[in-house]
Amino acid sequence: MEPFALALDLATGRLAPHTSSIVRRVSDMRGMYADGEAERQLASGGDPVVYEVLQYDVPTESGQLVCCTTVIHAGLVGDEYFMTKGHFHEKRETGEVYLGLAGRGYLLLFVDDRAAELEMGPGTLAYVPPYWAHRTLNVGDEPFTFLGVYPADAGHDYGTIEKAGFPRRVVREGSGPVVVQASGEATGAVG
């Protein structure tokens, strides 16, 4: 395998070239937002793009690293901010590094009965330790973009989150984002 260089636009998250991409619309995330009626209305209306991922693939071998960039657009489903589906790594003992490039977001994490959240902005270098599920969301008015680097053999387990959800959500209140338990009450953990 030969060395290579990609061009990452540090403002927009555009990665060129890339070898694979994901575009997720509201209709691709049925049941993930707390407000099912708002979700259905958005999906049957313009069905807006929630987020896009651009990735440069390498062999899925231990020791190789994958780079991808994510752009989460600004928006709400009810009072809940646009977010990614979230996932565990299939190979649970693998971590991930995120570098915030533009915009304002949150990284939600959990494992077993522990949950955590980290605020992200340009220059935030956030670490997803092995075993932790991770989801990101945009709490600003502009696209939230970040770089991700993860072991190429990590794999993605979306199914566990699709069934069980995340224990916390981030919703907009008058003063801005508030972290709440998935059942609805504020945690007070991050304001």
Next chain:
Amino acid sequence: MEPFALALDLATGRLAPHTSSIVRRVSDMRGMYADGEAERQLASGGDPVVYEVLQYDVPTESGQLVCCTTVIHAGLVGDEYFMTKGHFHEKRETGEVYLGLAGRGYLLLFVDDRAAELEMGPGTLAYVPPYWAHRTLNVGDEPFTFLGVYPADAGHDYGTIEKAGFPRRVVREGSGPVVVQASGEATGAVG
């Protein structure tokens, strides 16, 4: 292990907090530059700092990832640009991702009888594939800074480079950087 966030200054490469650091001066790199007399004069004079690394350490386990930032200062030893010592990973089958943040540099790589070089600037996302030795250098007038992400169990083998060197060097000619064979003649590979 708990999730955490670090603050990376995207312009200066400053990482806060960090848990370990390296500062290398000309005197720490004896025998690495082609012009031994220029190296000795610099070392016995001001002995300038060539580069600094700031790192946030995590457990040295497979699946964990280490983040570090490198700042290579602008300077020359004879006609050869300030550079890092360069290394293989001890665990050869591990790669590394570099993201250029500020300044202008080169990434030199080799494995067996193959050599490569990549130009780096802000937004360059360069991939060091498993097995390739890697060295970076500053070809600009300002500090060259970049982020590195690598598997925590990779380890560093500096000794092989200290003995054998790199097959290529980058030197300043009138028009700017030129890649030459370590023996002295231009490769013509990159201008």
